[in-house]
Every structure is written in structure tokens, then in C-alpha cells.
Amino acid sequence: EKLGLGRPALPAEIAAWDVAVLPDGTGLPEGSGDVATGDEVFAEKCATCHGDFAEGIDNWPVLAGGEGSLKDRRPVKTIGSYWPHLSTVWDYIHRSMPFGAAQTVTPDEAYAITAFLLYSNGIVEDDFVLSKENFTSITMPNADGFYPDDRAESEYATFSGEACMTDCAAEVKVTKRAVTLNVTPTDPDGRPAGTLPNPDPVVEAAVAEPAAPETTAETTTAAAGPDPALVEAGAKVFKKCAACHKVGEGAKNATGPMLNGILGRAAGTVEGFKYSKAMADAGAAGLVWSDENLHAYLSDPKGFVKRNKMSFAGLKSKDDIDAVIAYLESAGG
Amino acid sequence: TPDPLITEVQDWASSFGDPVDATPYGMPIRFESQVVRRNVEWLTESPVSSINFTPIHALEGTITPQGCAFERHHSGAIELSKPDYRLMIDGLVETPLVFTYEDLTRFPRETRTAFCECAANGGMEWGGAQLEGCQFTQGMIHNMEYVGVPLRLLLEEAGVKPEGKWVYAEGADASSNGRSMPLEKAMDDVLVAFYANGEALRKEHGYPVRLVVPGFEGNMWVKWLRRIGVYDQAVESREETSKYTDLMPDGRARKWTWVMDAKSVITSPSPQAPIYHGKGPLVITGLAWSGHGKVTRVDVSLDGGKNWQEAELTGEAQSKALTRFRLNIDWDGSELLLQSRAVDETGYVQPTKDALRAIRGTNSVYHNNGIQTWWVHENGEVENVEVA
Known part of the structure; x- marks a missing residue:
């Protein structure tokens, strides 16, 4: 067997x-x-x-x-x-x-x-x-707060049997509309994201085609930008950071501050982010995120700015640090 | 006037198209670019512990292509190769075993089509209609044809001891998501799968090996499966206590609510699939499923549940797999309140959201299989609404 x-x-x-x-x-x-x-x-x-x-x-x-x-x-x-x-x-x-x-x-x-x-x-x-x-x-306070699935006893009889087919309700009114909450992701035209286009748009012929996103060509050919291979390597390294930090268009503060424009910025100065006292003080004392300072910080975050709250052990490899800085420069300007 | 698309010779009718090998592994044509997974950013704090949604409004038939089937990760989709793959069976077994990927391919295989639905599908709608589009309200579901080894054969190979009553499955990713299930389920229809829709699993679906647990909530379909532990009790992991338990109005919570009850949704027309063609013939199409077995009937209402008519079930309904239903009508251009209602082979009739709320309140998060209402306007636009 x-x-x-x-x-x-x-x-x-x-x-x-x-x-x-x-x-x-x-x-x-x-x-x-x-x-x-x-x-x-x-x-x-x-x-x-x-x-x-x-x-x-x-x-x-x-x-x-x-x-x-x-x-x-x-x-x-x-x-x-x-x-x-x-x-x-x-x-x-x-x-x-x-x-x-x-x-x-x-x-x-x-x-x-x-x-x-x-x-x-x-x-x-x-x-x-x-x-x-x-x-x-140790007994947890809610130890008795759970019971095994009882839908078979508490629901299935109620929800089984002959279903009504005609005249099941006297009057039907709309009671709630998702549109009033306005929390659905939308496409640029304001409709719900992913709305299918009209496959037979004869009557909508006047509607212009959306412009193709051609802007990337310009940025990739710009002179003196970071080495693309290094940027690509940095994008991988950045995965270690991405749980807490956002970078790129529309990046917002998260667990860590957003990193757009980090190069050359004074430490502890991203608007709306609640820094540790240590980081705010370091910025006030003149610490600027130069390439050199970022290298020092990323190799030993706790040592470089003592008692700051970034819970990251640091990057061991200088290559990784070079790469991630190139990525930050590329993605966040 | 004559249509120039017919009367004039078009480029594509005169010159060459792409050669073979233009795309050795093809992607959909660019005109279908809107048929992609989407997420709702405000739902989660980090995209590596998050979920996105299948574009069910744009799909037909029953099989979900892997490339647009919803993803749920707890610590990101990892890259695990076949040579690096190991599966361990341990705990209350005669012989704890380690299998390589190749070992698994030498067991007898089975083929099974099954839907995988996140327990939270529809969960954002407990408080009322919230998101515009069936991709967002009901898109935490996919349906694939899997090939793999019955878990039963692997357990028999290791030899489950008499005191072994629970099987705990755990993934290889950093979240090490683990779920417990009764031994009876593990010995019944659970597959250790390595193919989906005829090809290897995609990375985001657990390459090279995932668990397929037909009819049970998606969280139990452990991806990058690395360990099967046999125990005399449920592990009561984080994913089966603090999450995936259903808080009831009395402050207590249901646990082990594994089975996904019968449900259906009209996929078109729907908010992301408005009616462009005006009045006249209209195809109403949707999906129905039940974790308890086969869908036997789907009814459609055009007036918010006052009157119902039976829709056509297309193809042979398979147990614990998606079923397609359609109703062809002659639309007079007036407003519709579209609903669908699934009935499964146990006689269970999909309830209204209010009927569920009467029992469960609005804080149970998971297992919202209530009837969805779409308000079709005279201009063909469609809204997500609730009616009473």
C-alpha cells in the first residue's frame, strides 16, 4: 500500500x-x-x-x-x-x-x-x-469567548426550504448607496476602477483617447542620473525598507517617513511625521542626509543616531547601501 | 452609410501580423488592459500583508486565469524553487517523512476544479453598500482546475497514529501562515497541488506547491506548503483565533467556521460593467458557488427581490466549484434592481444581507454571503445599493 x-x-x-x-x-x-x-x-x-x-x-x-x-x-x-x-x-x-x-x-x-x-x-x-x-x-480573559461553528443548528434551517418566487415583498426601496461613501478606487475619468470601455463607441466618437504615458522616456535618458543597474539592485534591497517607508509619486508617511527628496534634506523634517526626539534633535543640530551620512546611518542606524526609533538593524553590505541610495535618488528625486 | 471598416481594406487584412514567437508566453492583447487584479489601498497598512481582487466583472465562463486571480499574502509572495522545495509530515505519525518536489510527482494524481474564496469576501459590506463594483465587493474568489496528490496518500505514507485527530498545514513564507483542520477533511478531498489550469502554479498562488481545501475558506489553502503536522488538538494559531473567527452580537465568537456557504453575484451588468447598448436584448450573467456541494438553482430578480425567475445554469455544475448562470431578457430601458440568489444541493437558499445581520450583527467580518443588489439606471450606469 x-x-x-x-x-x-x-x-x-x-x-x-x-x-x-x-x-x-x-x-x-x-x-x-x-x-x-x-x-x-x-x-x-x-x-x-x-x-x-x-x-x-x-x-x-x-x-x-x-x-x-x-x-x-x-x-x-x-x-x-x-x-x-x-x-x-x-x-x-x-x-x-x-x-x-x-x-x-x-x-x-x-x-x-x-x-x-x-x-x-x-x-x-x-x-x-x-x-x-x-x-x-495563565488564563486569558476571553478564554470562554469562543464556540465551534454552529451554523448547521442556528442558521441552516432558517435559510433552507422553498424560496418565494412572486410577490415576495410589498414595496422595495433603496436604503443604502455605496456612492455616498465615495471610498471606491477610481480611474482617471472618475468611474470605478476597471470599468469596462464601451465596445461599440459610435455615439461616443468624440471622446478622446487617453494620452499614452510617454513621460518615462525622458527621465530614463536624463543625463547624470543613477546607474540603472544599480537602481534595479536598489529596488530589491528596498524591499527590506518598504514595509515602513514609501517612496515615489504620491508616497505618504507610513510607519516611517516617506522618502521622496531624502538626499540633501535635513534629518527629521518630513512634514506630518512624528519623529523620535533623537531624530528631530539631530536635524535641528544640522544633520543633513548627504550621501555620506546616509551611508553611515544605513550601516548602523542605532549607532549613528542614538535612540532614534527606526527598528532596523542596518545593511551589512556597502554594495546594498550604494544600491538603495541610488534607488531612492531615482524613485524619489 | 456603408461602414468603412467593411468597405475599405484594413491594414490587418493586407499586411502581416506578429510572427510566431513574438511572445513565447503570451499576455492578453493590449485592448484588455483593464482586466487586471486591483486592490483597495486603504484596507491594509502594507502591500505585503494585503489582498487584491479578481476582475470578475470582466470574466466569463467559470475558470479564473491565474494571472488575474486574487492574491492574499501575509508576508509577500516568495520565490521558492522546485530544487529548494521540501515538505515535512510530522507529529502523531508512525514515520515522520520529508518529501522533495519530485517525490510528490511520483504519487498518484487527481484533478479537481475548486473555488477558493477568502473568508472576508464581501466583508466590507457588513455595514452597508460600500464599494462600487463586483470586483471589489465579491472579487476575493477564483476558480481553477488543480492537479496534485491527495493529502490522504501522503498521510497514509507517514501512517497517522490513532490519537491523531487534527492536521495542521503551514507555509514556508515569513508569515508561516498555519491552519488546523479535522483529520476527516484532510483524508477527504484535500489536494497537495502543483498545477493549476494546466500549468505550474504561479508564484503568487504558492509555487511550487499549495494546499487545495475544497469548500473551505481561502486562508486554509496554505501556499508554499512546507509542513503538515498531525496533532490531537487544534493548534489555535493566530490565523484561527485572532483572525478568521466570527464575532457575534453577544460578544462571543464562532470559531472553526471553515465552510463557505452558498452565494452568487451578477457579474454583468454591474458598476464596472455598465450597459452601453441601450434597451433591447440584454444578457445578465453571474457566478454562483457553494462550499457544501453543487449549486442546483440560481434565481434572478429584476425588482429588488419582489419577483424572481430561474436563470439558466451553463455547463455541468461541479461540487465546490464556480457555476455560471445567465438570464437573457428584453430590457425596456427602465430602472432595475438586480439580484441573484443561489440554492445548493443541501436545500440552502442564499439569504439577504439583512437576514444574516439579524443573526450575526455587523461585526463578524467574515462569511458575508448575503444577496447583492445592483441598481441599473435608465442610462445603463449601475450602482451598488441595498434595498429593504
């Missing part, structure tokens, strides 16, 4: 890939971490998206608070208010976070961050130490 395909998985291979932690604690490694350490690690690795107090920045997930809000019109679903199992918190931090640098959190750090998040949610005191030993003694 068996085909004899595949080979036995080795213990070291299973240990490397099977790191899932289950609600009963199965899969937890040895280790521990306290709230204070977790606070530090969180500030370093998590706070750029989730905020110093796990309050969530922009639309990034809020991790603390929201208790008692699940019946509200706008419920706040956090670890404290919604998550039923502590194992999920540890597992997700250890396996999938930080965003863009997954699987870099050590078991002790995962225990510490989890302890900090328990503290942020008012579940433990500030002297709490979480470990493999006491892990399953």
Missing part, C-alpha cells in the same frame, strides 16, 4: 520546522522572560508598528486594551480582549514576528515580550516572570 516515497525526517529537521506551540503548552521550549525585559525588547523590535504601549500605530494591530468592547459598535479586538489562548501569542511572536524579520526572536525574548503584553493588558503585575513552567497557569 505504501509507495516508499520520501525519507524519514531527522530529529534536527523536525526541531527546526516544528516549532508550533499548542494551547496545552505542547511545543514550548525551555526559557523565561520578565516584563521589564519584554518592555525593552518590545520597544526595539515591535513598537514601530504596535506602539510603545502596544496601542498600535496607524492601522497596525492594537495589542492591548479593548476589554469589554466586544459587543460595541466598533469592538477593539486585542490580545487581552479577544485572544483565547496565551500559546497563540507566544507562537506567533516566535514564528512570525517581527514583520519582515520573522524567526529572529529567541525563546527567552518571546517569553519576555509575551510577559510584557500580559502586563500591558492588565493580566499580570510588573514584576511578573513568564516561563515554560508557569505558562499554562
Whole structure:
């Protein structure tokens, strides 16, 4: 019956890939971490998206608070208010976070961050130490808030049976219109994005063809621009940055400031972005993002501007830094 | 006057077109450039953990081309080659195993067409009509013909122990998205797939190997599949607790709501597919599907649900796959409130949005399979509305 395909998985291979932690604690490694350490690690690795107090920045997930809000019109679903199992918190931090640098959190750090998040949610005191030993003694506030799919009992009888075919309603009125919200992406002509063109536009013959985007030719032939190959390499390097920084036409501030015009700009001066005090002070003291300063910053962000809030370890390779700066110059002017 | 397109010899009727090999792997002709995936930027904070939508308003038939089938990534679409590919089966099995890509190609294969629908399809409409266009309201769906190995054969190769009741599937990308399913489902119709629509999976659909879980929500169709763990309990991962659970009005939440209930939507006319041709013959066309089996009937209403007529189901309805329905009418040029309503082989009739809200409230995010209404105006423009 068996085909004899595949080979036995080795213990070291299973240990490397099977790191899932289950609600009963199965899969937890040895280790521990306290709230204070977790606070530090969180500030370093998590706070750029989730905020110093796990309050969530922009639309990034809020991790603390929201208790008692699940019946509200706008419920706040956090670890404290919604998550039923502590194992999920540890597992997700250890396996999938930080965003863009997954699987870099050590078991002790995962225990510490989890302890900090328990503290942020008012579940433990500030002297709490979480470990493999006491892990399953924690009961999450919403542990009883879930039940298995009951649609078969609660809905299917209601939604089955003979469907009405005629005179099913006395009067039908339009009660809501999407157009009043005006949140649909649109094409340049103002219609919903992707609206199909008229395949037989005899009556619309006067409508002009949209102008072809010929402008790119000019920018690519401009003299003294960055080396296209270097720019292309930089575009790849920039993927490491793109979760937080936007660049190019229409770029807006996100977790990090938008980077258009970064070369030659004074540090900490993008309008509307809330900088760390360290970065704002550095700009006020005269730091300008020259090619040289950008090189220094990107090779060691924490060392070059101490206590700034960019949670990025830096780029090891000078080639990568050359490339990403060329890309920024090309994409953001 | 005579049509010059007929009376005059056109360039294309006189000189050469493209030679063979002009495009060794072809793209659609430039006139179809609007038939592409689109996203809604305000929905998510980062495009690497985001979703886009299939242009279902512009497609016909039932098969979704891979190149415009919606994408959902939690940490970006990764590039994983066949030589670098490994699949591990471990946990409560007699022999934990590692398979290479080639190992998988040596198991007996099956072919199966299935729809993949994100649990959040239609989720933006819980609070009321919100987005203009069926690409945006119902486009988190695609339907492909897959070829792969039944997961059952791989589990039998490893030998599931009697205490193994749950199967957890996990991807190789940085999000390591993982979902648990009962062993019975894993042994039933789940495929470990490597072809879609006759060719290798596209990168964005999990190349080289993804899970196909017919009838179940798209989040469980793990891409870049790297590990199958057998357990005695659900893992209760982030994707099956904090997400993909359905918050109910009493503040409690349903979990393990895997099956996608019956649903349908008229794809044309719709806001992105207005009527240009004026009154007279009009083809109303749409899609219907059910995670419980076959669609057996689709009704269409022209007056917002007062009166219904049965549409034609084209082709043979397949279980847990998209079905196409059409209704040909003679449009008199007056306003229409178009709706469609799917019925599946269990007897389930697609409910109205209000009937769903009466039970679930408006905060459950997922599994909104309520009836969609399109308001067709006299000039042929179409709006997304709700009626009561």
C-alpha cells in the first residue's frame, strides 16, 4: 500500500520546522522572560508598528486594551480582549514576528515580550516572570469567548426550504448607496476602477483617447542620473525598507517617513511625521542626509543616531547601501 | 452609410501580423488592459500583508486565469524553487517523512476544479453598500482546475497514529501562515497541488506547491506548503483565533467556521460593467458557488427581490466549484434592481444581507454571503445599493 516515497525526517529537521506551540503548552521550549525585559525588547523590535504601549500605530494591530468592547459598535479586538489562548501569542511572536524579520526572536525574548503584553493588558503585575513552567497557569480573559461553528443548528434551517418566487415583498426601496461613501478606487475619468470601455463607441466618437504615458522616456535618458543597474539592485534591497517607508509619486508617511527628496534634506523634517526626539534633535543640530551620512546611518542606524526609533538593524553590505541610495535618488528625486 | 471598416481594406487584412514567437508566453492583447487584479489601498497598512481582487466583472465562463486571480499574502509572495522545495509530515505519525518536489510527482494524481474564496469576501459590506463594483465587493474568489496528490496518500505514507485527530498545514513564507483542520477533511478531498489550469502554479498562488481545501475558506489553502503536522488538538494559531473567527452580537465568537456557504453575484451588468447598448436584448450573467456541494438553482430578480425567475445554469455544475448562470431578457430601458440568489444541493437558499445581520450583527467580518443588489439606471450606469 505504501509507495516508499520520501525519507524519514531527522530529529534536527523536525526541531527546526516544528516549532508550533499548542494551547496545552505542547511545543514550548525551555526559557523565561520578565516584563521589564519584554518592555525593552518590545520597544526595539515591535513598537514601530504596535506602539510603545502596544496601542498600535496607524492601522497596525492594537495589542492591548479593548476589554469589554466586544459587543460595541466598533469592538477593539486585542490580545487581552479577544485572544483565547496565551500559546497563540507566544507562537506567533516566535514564528512570525517581527514583520519582515520573522524567526529572529529567541525563546527567552518571546517569553519576555509575551510577559510584557500580559502586563500591558492588565493580566499580570510588573514584576511578573513568564516561563515554560508557569505558562499554562495563565488564563486569558476571553478564554470562554469562543464556540465551534454552529451554523448547521442556528442558521441552516432558517435559510433552507422553498424560496418565494412572486410577490415576495410589498414595496422595495433603496436604503443604502455605496456612492455616498465615495471610498471606491477610481480611474482617471472618475468611474470605478476597471470599468469596462464601451465596445461599440459610435455615439461616443468624440471622446478622446487617453494620452499614452510617454513621460518615462525622458527621465530614463536624463543625463547624470543613477546607474540603472544599480537602481534595479536598489529596488530589491528596498524591499527590506518598504514595509515602513514609501517612496515615489504620491508616497505618504507610513510607519516611517516617506522618502521622496531624502538626499540633501535635513534629518527629521518630513512634514506630518512624528519623529523620535533623537531624530528631530539631530536635524535641528544640522544633520543633513548627504550621501555620506546616509551611508553611515544605513550601516548602523542605532549607532549613528542614538535612540532614534527606526527598528532596523542596518545593511551589512556597502554594495546594498550604494544600491538603495541610488534607488531612492531615482524613485524619489 | 456603408461602414468603412467593411468597405475599405484594413491594414490587418493586407499586411502581416506578429510572427510566431513574438511572445513565447503570451499576455492578453493590449485592448484588455483593464482586466487586471486591483486592490483597495486603504484596507491594509502594507502591500505585503494585503489582498487584491479578481476582475470578475470582466470574466466569463467559470475558470479564473491565474494571472488575474486574487492574491492574499501575509508576508509577500516568495520565490521558492522546485530544487529548494521540501515538505515535512510530522507529529502523531508512525514515520515522520520529508518529501522533495519530485517525490510528490511520483504519487498518484487527481484533478479537481475548486473555488477558493477568502473568508472576508464581501466583508466590507457588513455595514452597508460600500464599494462600487463586483470586483471589489465579491472579487476575493477564483476558480481553477488543480492537479496534485491527495493529502490522504501522503498521510497514509507517514501512517497517522490513532490519537491523531487534527492536521495542521503551514507555509514556508515569513508569515508561516498555519491552519488546523479535522483529520476527516484532510483524508477527504484535500489536494497537495502543483498545477493549476494546466500549468505550474504561479508564484503568487504558492509555487511550487499549495494546499487545495475544497469548500473551505481561502486562508486554509496554505501556499508554499512546507509542513503538515498531525496533532490531537487544534493548534489555535493566530490565523484561527485572532483572525478568521466570527464575532457575534453577544460578544462571543464562532470559531472553526471553515465552510463557505452558498452565494452568487451578477457579474454583468454591474458598476464596472455598465450597459452601453441601450434597451433591447440584454444578457445578465453571474457566478454562483457553494462550499457544501453543487449549486442546483440560481434565481434572478429584476425588482429588488419582489419577483424572481430561474436563470439558466451553463455547463455541468461541479461540487465546490464556480457555476455560471445567465438570464437573457428584453430590457425596456427602465430602472432595475438586480439580484441573484443561489440554492445548493443541501436545500440552502442564499439569504439577504439583512437576514444574516439579524443573526450575526455587523461585526463578524467574515462569511458575508448575503444577496447583492445592483441598481441599473435608465442610462445603463449601475450602482451598488441595498434595498429593504
